[in-house]
Structures are given as C-alpha cells and as structure tokens.
Amino acid sequence: MIDALEGRFFLAFIALMEEKSFSRAAERLGYVQSTITTHIQQLEKIVGQKLVHRYPRGMELTEAGKVFAQYAYQYVHLIRSLDEHMHELTEPSGTIRIRAQESFFLTRMLPFIQAYTSSMPSVNVRIEHGTHQDILNGVLNHELDFGIVPQNPNRHELLFDPMLEETIVFAASEPVARQVQKAGAQVLGDQLFISNGTSCLYHTSASDVLKKAGITVKDALELPSLEMIKQYVSCGKGFALVPEIAIRNEIQTGTLQVLPFAPEMNFTHGLIAHRNREHSATAKGFQTALMDFYRTPNILSPS
Incomplete structure (x- = not known):
C-alpha cells in the first residue's frame, strides 16, 4: 500500500473533508474538480475501502474515512514538519x-x-x-x-x-440585577439564560450552579459569539455566564452587573x-x- 500512496492524495482528502465539497476542495488546492474526484477514487482503490459518501449537495465520511482522516493528518503533519525543519536551519517558518x-x-x-x-x-x-x-x-x-x-x-x-486561572461570573443588565437584589435569585427562573450552547463547558457549569441554587431556567438561548451574548444581555434580555475579564468595561460603564448569588467560579x-x-x-x-x-x-x- 505504501508504495502507491502519494502526498497529493492525502492533501485532496483533507481538503475535501474540511470543505465538505468537491468543488471547494478543488478551488482550495488550485485543481479542477475532476482531479479531486480522481484522487479520492485512487485512495479508495488503494486502501480497499469507501472513504466518502457523495451527495448532490456535499459529502460525509464513511466509518473507514473517519479512521483514515486521523492518519491523513499525521502524514501531512510529518511531511510539513520535515519541510519546516529544513527551513528552520535559516529561520522559524511554517504553519501552527x-x-x-x-x-x-x-x-x-x-x-x-x-x-x-x-x-x-x-x-x-x-x-x-x-x-x-x-x-x-x-x-x-x-x-x-x-x-x-x-x-x-x-x-x-x-x-x-x-x-x-479565569474567573467566571453571572452577568445581567442593571434592571435584571435590581430584580435579583430585590426578590432573590429565584426570579432568574423567569429570565432567558444565554450561552454558547450546551457543548460549552461554561454552560454546563452554569447549569450545575443554578440547579444547586434551586433555580429552574424555563428558557435558554444559544448565541455563537461572546460579543453577541454581551449585547443581548445588556439590552435587558436575560442573563449569561461569562469570563469576568470580558465584561470589565461594561461593569465600569454600568451596562452590565455581576449577579452575586453564586459562589466564585474559577477555571x-x-x-x-x-x-x-x-x-x-x-x-x-x-x-x-x-x-x-x-x-x-x-x-x-x-x-
């Protein structure tokens, strides 16, 4: 097998896997689309396994493709490391x-x-x-x-x-913070909890803290960026768990406040x-x- 494998096949496979499109993979590598198709077909013939499922609007890896992907990255990494080691004889270079x-x-x-x-x-x-x-x-x-x-x-x-070490805090707008100070943390049960999503470690930690405090959040919103979360919360829409350093300017201007009901959380x-x-x-x-x-x-x- 090793005699038949070529570096360009690995590069084509990685480009296709990351771009999820034969046309975009070809554009990325400066090929025509048929070249990518040929390289993938040759790879599948060499390894004796189907590596990708082809669909009208994209592709996805087969189980064999997922296994092959790990070795493809390692192969490309080794070749690039060799190239970088040669260039490093003069100055640091390459991609990190x-x-x-x-x-x-x-x-x-x-x-x-x-x-x-x-x-x-x-x-x-x-x-x-x-x-x-x-x-x-x-x-x-x-x-x-x-x-x-x-x-x-x-x-x-x-x-x-x-x-x-990073300190994480619950933050909300001044009106929401005032409600918490007046009526207690339980009012957060009626507020929108905003985060990067359930796959975020901060979200998981926040859920644990809220549960221990006896707060049941009725609704949550997932936003893709920290800036969007801050902007949304500053409008009085719910509360969020964010790094303390990320809202220092907002705290100074009074746009956001730290909710004091939870113990300090550090990561x-x-x-x-x-x-x-x-x-x-x-x-x-x-x-x-x-x-x-x-x-x-x-x-x-x-x-």
Whole structure:
C-alpha cells in the first residue's frame, strides 16, 4: 500500500473533508474538480475501502474515512514538519494550528498573537475557535498542533500545561440585577439564560450552579459569539455566564452587573498537545513563547 500512496492524495482528502465539497476542495488546492474526484477514487482503490459518501449537495465520511482522516493528518503533519525543519536551519517558518474558545482568544490571546506574529513573520499562526470538545477532538485526531482548554481534560493521550486561572461570573443588565437584589435569585427562573450552547463547558457549569441554587431556567438561548451574548444581555434580555475579564468595561460603564448569588467560579486554562505528536522546532518555539507570555505577573493578574 505504501508504495502507491502519494502526498497529493492525502492533501485532496483533507481538503475535501474540511470543505465538505468537491468543488471547494478543488478551488482550495488550485485543481479542477475532476482531479479531486480522481484522487479520492485512487485512495479508495488503494486502501480497499469507501472513504466518502457523495451527495448532490456535499459529502460525509464513511466509518473507514473517519479512521483514515486521523492518519491523513499525521502524514501531512510529518511531511510539513520535515519541510519546516529544513527551513528552520535559516529561520522559524511554517504553519501552527491552534484552537481555543472564542472568549479566551478575544480577552486573552490577542496581545500575544500580535507580538509573536510581528517577531516571526515567516510563521503562519492559524487560530480557530471551538467548544471544549471541538478542541479536544482536534488535538486527539492530530488535526491541530495545540489547543487551549478551560480545564485539565485528564486524558492519558494529552499533555496539559496550565496557563492562567479565569474567573467566571453571572452577568445581567442593571434592571435584571435590581430584580435579583430585590426578590432573590429565584426570579432568574423567569429570565432567558444565554450561552454558547450546551457543548460549552461554561454552560454546563452554569447549569450545575443554578440547579444547586434551586433555580429552574424555563428558557435558554444559544448565541455563537461572546460579543453577541454581551449585547443581548445588556439590552435587558436575560442573563449569561461569562469570563469576568470580558465584561470589565461594561461593569465600569454600568451596562452590565455581576449577579452575586453564586459562589466564585474559577477555571484553570491550559495548553494541550498530543503526547505522541512530534512538534517541529518552530512549534516548540511557539509553545515556549506562549507559556512564557502567560506566566508573567501582568498577564496572570490583569488590572
């Protein structure tokens, strides 16, 4: 099998899997669509398994395709690492893929990324956002070099390096906060609970706290971004669980207030990497720079 496999087949498969469209995969790689089709057909012939189900409006991986995907990412990673190691004889270069929760990137990562990309112009840092499980899956499947998660996943396949402690608070507009102060936290049962969705670790923690407080939320709303959540809540529409640092400006202006009924909730964010992934010198340098940045006192305890 190994003699028949070519790197371009793996690249075509990954592009198709990520784009979920033969035409978009072809456009991404600069091919005509028939080339992608041919590469996938050749792959399926070589491995002796059907890898994708083709539909008029897209595709999805078969069970064999899901297994193959993990090895495809590892193959491409090894080839790119070799290429980067050769280029690193002169200067750091290549692509680093990292995934974090949107709220963490917006409130914590931007200063580091600005400084790092300015000092390392030949390194392409590809940042993605996702839920806690999205991040874990990306690292476990070798799709990513690193992930940033709000707590130690305690998986033997993963290395976890603590970065900083994050305080999470319930926030609401001034009118809603006044209702809670006047009538108690039970009034939140009639309010809309707003979050990034049930797959978000913060949402799960919020639900546990509300349950312990005897609050039964009748309605919830899932919004895709931190900024949308803040804007919606500031209009007096419900309450949300957000990182304290994310609403400091709103607290100062009186747009939002912290609801005091719940105990302080803290999460230890950390960098995760696959235990068996061989990182390039560029990736290792990125990891060192990232951890050094977050271990400085002004980052761990922002004013």
